């Protein structure tokens with residue numbers, strides 16, 4: 001029985017007498033503010049979850065744990081005994097490991113010792129041949145089109161601060177790199193990869209002007225000013241990984257076969273069999289909570305398709321395109337599909353995510369996907385993620401953002417986006433914001449509008465208080481306050497509902513007491529999003545989308561509101577919508593998905609079907625080479641699912657009909673099925689991954705709003721910080737209502753109404769209001 005006897009598991013409690021106490025790998029870094037750990041760790045180390053100890057060889061531990069105890073080789077018992085030490089967190093409730101709080105000197109390039117067996121001349125020749133093969137491969141597909149798709153780019157390889165975030169040259173270079181490595185692997189029968197040293201092209205990043213800037217950069221660069229850290233979390237910078245990628249060829253080919261040798265089930269087959277559309281309203285959280293989650297997701301992550309124009313399926317969807325572009329990874333649809341078959345669809349378009357050029361100092365490369373927005377929670381969905389984009393969004397007057405203002409709308413709306421294809425062709429209105437995805441869903445536009453109004457409200461008020469401030473100062477000061485409010489709402493109201501109080505404590509996520517500064521910043525914490533987090537864990541939100549939105553004047557199929565926000569021109573629509581989504585429960589996080597997402601996403605004009613987002617999520621996981629679910633269970637210190645029956649008899653038997661082995665289950669599939677953790681909405685594996693990521697967002701952000709003068713060049717004065725600490729989502733909504741006299745709000749704006757959370761009038765005295773007098777010069 002795999003994992004059957006749990007007493008031997010590394011994370012099972014129990015004492016041991018090992019003497020070698022530390023993660024004995026080099027360069028490991030720990031957050032400095034870990035609390036709750038018992039003092040059983042040696043000096044200079046602290047007790048954390050395995051997930052947060054990146055430089056211990058986590059994969060070896062996971063692999064070791066994947067064997068039944070009686071099959072674990074004695075040679076590897078060291079994982080249980082010697083080189084690291086168990087400890088407990090939260091009064092012994094959770095197991096952790098002792099990790100160094102400060103990195104030791106890097107002991108150098110791990111792989112160096114392997115490199116010297118081939119002469120430099122031979123290496124060079126081999127590499128040249130591989131590069132030629134990759135070049136010819138790309139020529140076949142007229143890759144020059146990639147460049148044409150984005151002619152605004154001004155990136156020239158070494159430019160320290162490209163204005164455009166992810167220029168097409170970078171995408172092309174990344175593709176060339178992985179194809180070169182694949183060619184190299186094949187011409188050397190897999191031997192060269194280990195021995196070949198490429199001229200180093202380390203991703204070092206720019207020097208950062210001492211990092212004293214009061215305002216954060218739009219692209220997230222230079223948040224960290226330590227050598228080598230200036231690109232951490234920057235737009236266009238690769239995502240991190242919690243475990244090594246599971247590529248089929250170790251480089252970039254997706255994993256397509258099971259451990260047993262059988263093919264993995266098609267992502268669509270999984271979705272249509274497992275993810276049905278049934279109503280299961282959440283008992284505590286409302287649709288605004290769902291909506292805020294999507295808005296937030298767009299702040300920290302956006303993968304970019306390698307090529308947007310290439311077709312992976314034939315026009316009629318009956319088959320895949322032969323010799324398609326190398327990034328094509330279309331999803332097969334079976335002839336017996338319960339929905340798509342009636343439309344004759346056998347192939348669903350899927351383009352792989354762009355990968356970063358391989359600038360790995362260790363020279364051996366595999367695909368690393370990029371986020372094209374800044375990874376920080378920094379309002380990039382409001383302000384854009386490059387200085388050029390933010391320049392275009394600004395009114396250049398009074399520090400305001402451009403907006404559409406008309407008495408008929410009761411207040412401001414975002415400016416119009418007249419780009420072709422930005423919305424459904426049937427839409428009369430389409431809005432421009434800092435993120436291209438903002439028109440996706442009508443309630444997402446409401447959240448964008450809320451933050452736009454807040455920015456302009458603050459800018460106007462600040463101008464009254466400080467008439468001498470320039471447009472630039474007003475803009476940046478309002479932006480600084482908006483980002484602070486956003487972060488405050490995320491950490492005080494949103495996140496605790498996602499992962500529950502236990503995981504907040506387990507990952508030491510907290511806010512400072514009212515009226516005090518925090519010192520969360522740890523320059524060794526890399527805040528970049530991980531692939532596991534963005535392609536799986538934080539997509540939990542897709543399961544919370546309701547099939548119908550209960551608008552003021554009646555329910556409407558959710559997909560009918562995709563890419564068409566025209567109704568915002570109705571006088572009270574914004575106010576009504578924001579109130580409606582507070583009253584309506586979101587759907588629970590489970591295997592139930594609305595057909596709005598699994599059948600009708602991106603319906604093209606004249607068509608009766610769209611694409612399946614749940615299948616895309618699974619396919620995206622394979623594209624990013626995220627490992628199977630059980631590996632992350634073990635990484636989180638939990639036993640893997642050793643039988644399909646662990647998912648219950650009904651789901652279990654469906655799973656058995658699809659997967660050959662429980663160790664094949666995709667992370668998204670297994671994670672979404674777990675019952676919620678106490679006080680949270682997601683299961684324990686997603687809670688672990690999400691809590692880990694948000695702790696990194698907090699500790700890896702020098703500008704985190706509550707950080708004091710010691711670290712944060714953009715810190716608030718204490719009275720200003722106190723004001724921000726009083727703010728809530730409810731107060732933000734009320735401050736920006738079209739008609740505050742008639743607007744209602746719940747004090748816990750992400751929770752459903754109940755006796756302790758009754759609707760309040762926006763004029764009620766209990767609703768805090770930001771006193772901007774503290775910003776008077």
Ligand code: HEM
Nearest residue numbers: 290293294297301302303441534538539541542545616620
């Ligand atoms: C009706 C509502 C929503 C729609 C139509 C939608 C649609 C999409 C689409 C089309 C993608 C790109 C899929 C891909 O190609 O890989 C995506 C990605 C994503 N979604 Fe949603 N989504 C919705 C709600 C949400 C919610 C509520 C959350 C979280 C609480 C969320 C989190 C994410 C995340 C984290 C990604 C990955 C972003 C990236 O790195 O590109 N989404 N969504």
Ligand SMILES: [Ca+2]
Nearest residue numbers: 299374376380
């Ligand atoms: Ca961001």
